[in-house]
Amino acid sequence: MKPLKLSIQAFGPFASSEVVDFTKLGDNPLFLINGPTGAGKTSILDALCFALYGQTTGNERDGTQMRCDHADVSVLTEVSLEFALANKRFLIRRVPMQDRAKKHGDGTTTQPAEAQLRELDGSEDGRLMVSKSVGEANDEIKQLIGLGVEQFRQVMVLPQGKFRELLLADSKDREAIFSKLFATHIYKKIENSLKDKASSIEKAVGHHQSEIKGILQGAEVSSESELDQELVKLKPQLIEAEGIKSKAEDALKIAQRNKDQAIVLNMRFDELVRKETELGKKQDQAGAMDVKQTLLDLSMKAQGIFHVYTSQVSEAQKFANISQQYVLCKEALMSAKESHTKVAEQFKKAKTAAIAVDGLKAEQAELQRHERQMVELVRTRVNMKAVTETASKSKHNLDDKKTELGSLQQEFAEKEQELVEFVKKIEALIPQQQLLTVLDEKLIEREGVEQIRRSIEATLTQKLNGEEQVASQTIACEEAKRNATKTELAWHSGQAALLAEELKEDQPCPVCGSKAHPEPAKASADGELITKQQVETARELENKARDNMQAAKDALAQIVSQREVLTSRLVVAEQSLGKYAAQTIDELKQHRQSVQSGVDTLTFLKSQKETLEKRLAQIKTSQARGLELLEVLVKQQASDNEMLIQARTTAEQLEKQIPEKYRQADGLALAIQEIAKNINALAQGLIDAEHAFNDKQTVLDQAISKERTLLLQLKEQEGLATAANSAWQRTLMQSDFEDLEQFSNARLDDDRQSSLKIEVDNYRSALASLKGVVLQLQLELKEKQRADLDVIEQVLTEKLDNFRDKDNIWRELEARVKSLSSVKAKLVKALAANEVLNKQYAIFGTLNNVANGATGNKISLQRFVLSVLLDDVLIQASHRLHIMSKGRYQLVRKEDRAKGNKASGLELEVEDGDTGKPRSVATLSGGESFMAALSLALGLSDVVQSYAGGIKLEALFIDEGFGSLDQESLDAAIKVLIDLQASGRMIGIISHVTELKEQMALRVDVTSGKTGSRIAMIAA
Structure with a gap:
């Protein structure tokens, strides 16, 4: 990496924009950054480092502290660096976080930190690599240059x-x-x-x-040997106790079975007595049922010819009605004729009859007294009917409750037998659950064994590779050793040849002192001399090859050790599995699934057993409540019967006080009504008699007309009635009825006929059922007698007490043996794990001591x-x-x-x-x-x-005081830097030493002023 141009604005002591154009200093220049103290020489390097990494060279200040106090508030602090890397050029610009003037309005706002990175590929703006993100820019710079900021400070910028x-x-x-x-x-x-x-x-x-200490303490033993001794001692005792308990349990089951059978037998005897009683009652009703069946049969036959009878009755009734009308009409006619002559007589009689009103009123009072007695009699009869129904209902409820108690007793016996069977089945639940726990543990251990085996297989490949690596590195080490020895011999030979060239005849050898030089050493045929540097390089290569060989051996030893540890763990794990070691994981899973299915079934039976126990408790409660209610019903029936007797007595007394002809409510009412009518009639008759004569003439005319009409209708209807009667007589003669009376008596209404049929059918069904039950019970109980439950219960109690004693002894021994066996298994597992850990520590503890300098030279x-x-x-x-x-x-x-x-x-x-x-x-x-x-x-x-x-890296900046050197040392230092420059590096020195300024023509001069520092480029 080689810097080309550094642009600084409002950064450090530089208030305005300053540019350091390194290209003006030539290719690979050795130049001086000169200036007085505090002018800003180091700030140039800070700007260079900040442009690349966002940090200064000394890291004492960050970017937010580098803004120049002399800079105008409108000027943004920023640094740009154009640099070359191989054949490419890049431009990075950084802006630290700072306060800047608002674009609109007064005041300032916070400018966030940002960075842009471009590749100057010849286009107008270059290829944008990072648009704004500081973090992305840091990552890109580190990837491009290959150095972090700490390495950059030691490699390119040597800070003051x-x-x-x-x-x-x-x-x-x-x-x-x-x-x-x-x-x-x-x-x-x-x-x-x-x-x-x-x-x-x-x-x-x-x-x-x-854990081992806790395991032994939990078993109340002090050592593994003591644990084994106690297990050996207890196991025979456990086997003996289990045999004794099993015998006691068998005896208990026999006694319980005898009791259950005795209870069932006695219940069957009770059932036989009850059913025989019911059968006797049903058979007593046979005669009445036969009569009802006969009535039902006749009713059905009468129903079949009833329509013919109704037709005859209808026509006869019509004829009778017309005949009656005609007779009445004739009578009315005669009456009308006689009315003229009788009106005077009736008027006279009406006066005479009016005298009898007082006697009729006395008779009316007597009848009204009988009416009140009749009302009381009716009320008594109604009450008697209600009491009769209540008594019948009480008897029905009593019979139902007795039946219900019998059903509960039978259900209790059945449920109790089911409970005994459930208890027998559920005894296998605990062993199955324990087996399931063992299978879960063994399945985990089996999967661990499989994992260890896979690891051992993996280490086999690593071991083979390691052995190949050791062999390869050993060969390389031997080759490097031979080459180093050969090089060193060649160097010695070369040194001897150089010395031999200085030898002169008759002059002593500086090595041996001899003046004779018979065979002076000669240079090699190619004339090349081996240097000391080549010898050292060869020895370094030998040492590196030896280190590589040792590293390969160490790696192989570690793999072998790891393989041994895994093999040891595999043996321990397989021993822990025992008989399950030969089974595959799938076989173990299938075995576990089978056991789990059995446990689920037994668990379901256990829940059913609890439900059964709840039902038995409910039956006992229902029986107790039923017996209490039965007692109440018996008392209620007795009370209802007593009330019925009282009602009958009262009714009989009232009937004696009322004349027999008035005991029917309708007859008494008609008598009272009739006497009242007579009284009213006598009074009214006197009035009516005066008007009667005037009305009779009209009545007479109407009667004559009506008599003629009815005579014609009568003749017509007589023919119809005769035909209907003939049809009915033929039907009656063809039926099973002798006469009309027998036919009429046989007829029943639909409701009565239906209820009678249901009653007869129910009776026959119940009778047949009872006969079957009684016969079955008689056959079942033939040659059997009732059991003595007291004696059987006493035997059961003795067997139960004996079993509980033997079971408690066995359970205590079993619990102790299981506890000790579990402790033994845990102890073996813990000891095996501890042994593995000790072997691991022998490896990793030693490696730790060596790697952390705890041994030897503390390195x-x-x-x-x-x-x-x-x-x-x-x-x-x-x-x-x-x-x-x-x-x-x-x-x-x-x-x-x-x-x-x-x-x-x-x-x-x-x-x-x-x-x-x-x-x-x-x-x-x-x-x-x-x-x-x-x-x-x-x-x-x-x-x-x-x-x-x-x-x-094609640049180096040194920020250090050369003033401590004398002129000779300074020249030597400059010579070293010139040699470094000759290797293709740009060298920049920061100093204010006058001698350097005089010796170095290429400079970057930094001058300070009241408004900030300035930069000037001085080129040759």
């Missing part, structure tokens, strides 16, 4: 005051600087990763030790890598320092271990050629320190550039 800081830093500080420059954080990550891994394993070991992995890089830097730096110090000084790395626990490996010493001894760099004078620091910075710049992916 930073030289001696790097030179005098101790191992720790120099490690921090170098790790940023060479991006060796990956090695620090390796150190931390190994440290974390070792710490994690160490904690896991402690955790497992505590960590990162510091070791950095020491190799520092050696490369010191080779370059010593070459330049040797020139600047006129062959006196060289920079070397201190190899002695630091005192105490202080980190070491990166300390610097200077080797003094005058004394032949190394000493601390802190003992150098100011000028010597500057030369050493400059050499170190230039060497660091070369090495960082070489490690930065081959990026060629």
Whole structure:
């Protein structure tokens, strides 16, 4: 990367726009940035660094602090840099965050930071790569140049005051600087990763030790041997206790079965008695049912000829009606004739009859008293009917409740038997659940075994590759060793040849002192001499090849160790699996699925058992409530019967007080109505008799006319009635009825006929059912007797107590054996895991100690890598320092271990050629320190550039005081810089040393003023 043009505006001490056009200084110039203190020489480098990375060279100030106080508020602070990279040119512009004048109105507003990056490809504005984003610009610059800002400060811009800081830093500080420059954080990550891994394993070991101790304490034993001894002792006792418990359980089941059978037997005897009673009652009703069946049959036959009868009755009724009308008409006619003669007589009789009204009223009072008695009798009869219905309902409810209690008793027996069967089945649930837990654990362990096997297979490929790598690196190492030895021999031969060329006859050899030179060494045939640098390079290649070989061996050893650990884990895991090790994962899953299905079925049965137990409790509650209600119903029936008797007695007493002819309500009412009518008639008759004669003449005329009409109708209807009667007589003779009376008595209405049929059918169905039940029970209970439940219950209680005692003993032993077995399994697993962890710690603990510098020379992995890089830097730096110090000084790395626990490996010493001894760099004078620091910075710049992916950096800016050097040292330093310039670099020096200004024709002069600094380009 080579800067071409730097534009600065309102930045640092520069109030207006200033331009540094490096192209005016020529190709690869060595120039001076000159100016008084505070003029802004360093600000030029700050602007250069800010344009690229948004940061200044010293990083003490950020972009927001770089605005010039002399700048006008309307002028925006910004920096632009045009630079070349290979064959391409780029332009980057940056604006820091600042306050600027508002475009409209008064006051200021905040201008956010922004950056634009363009490739100047020949077009008018160039190709825009970044439009505004500061972050995107930073990423693009880093990708283009290949350096971060820290590397840039060490490689292209050597800031003021930073030289001696790097030179005098101790191992720790120099490690921090170098790790940023060479991006060796990956090695620090390796150190931390190994440290974390070792710490994690160490904690896991402690955790497992505590877990093992806790496992033993939980089992109340002090060691694994004590645990094994107790298991050996308890297992025979458990087997014996299980056998005793099994026998007691069998005896209990037999006793329980005997009790259940006895209860069922007694219930069947009770059922037989109940059904025989019901059958007797039903058979007593047989006669009445036969009569009802006969009535039903006759009713059906009468129904078949009823339409003929209704036709005959209808025609006869019409004839009778007309006949009656005719008779009445004749009578009316005769009456009308007689009315004329009787009117006077009736009037006389009406007067006489009126005298009898008082007697009729006395008779009316007597009839009204009987009417009140009749009302009371009717009320009593209604009450008696209601009481009769209530008594019948009470009896029905009582019978229903008895039936319900019988059904509950039967259901209770059935449910109790189901409960016994459920309990037997559910006993297998706990073993199945335990087996399911074991299968879950073994399935996880089996999957772990499969994972370990896959890992072992993977390490096999890694091992083969590692062995190939070791073989390859071993061959390369031997080749490098042979080449280094060959090169060193060639160098010695070359040195001998050079010395031989200086030999003269009769002059002593400076090596052996002999004056005779029979076979002086000669140069090689090609005439090329091997240099010391080539020898050192060959040895470095040998060392690198040896390191590569050792690294390959270490990697292979790690793979082998990892493979051994995995194999050990596989053996432990397979032993833990036991008999399940031979099964595949799919087989284990199928086995588990089968067991899970059984557990689900048994769990469902368990829920059904709970439901059954609830139902049994409900039945017991219902039975208790039913018995209470039965007692209430018995009392209610007795009370209803007593009320019925009282109602009948009252009715009989009332009937005796009422004459028999008035006991029918209609007859008494008619009598009362008739006597009232007579009384009214006698009174009214006297009045009517006076008007009767006048009306009779009209009545007589009407009666004569009507008599003639009815006579004609009567003859016609007589014929119709005779025909209908003949049809009916024929039908009646053909039927099963002897006469009309028998036919009429056989007829029933539809409701009565339907209810009678239902009653007969129900009776026959119930009778047949009862006969079947009684016969079945009689056959079932033949040659059987009722069981003595008290004796059976006593035997069951004894067997249950005995079983509980034996079961408790067995459960205590089983729980202890299971607990100890579980502890044993956990202990074996924990010990195996602990052994694996110890083996892992043997590997990672050692690697951690080595990588973090806890052993040997206290050099960590990162510091070791950095020491190799520092050696490369010191080779370059010593070459330049040797020139600047006129062959006196060289920079070397201190190899002695630091005192105490202080980190070491990166300390610097200077080797003094005058004394032949190394000493601390802190003992150098100011000028010597500057030369050493400059050499170190230039060497660091070369090495960082070489490690930065081959990026060629074509510029170097040095901001350091050359004033501490004498003229001779200054000339030597300038010579080194000229040599560096000759390699193709632009070199810029910031200084106000007068001698430099006189020696260097190319300058960038910076002058300061009250309104800000200005820049002037001075070219040859």
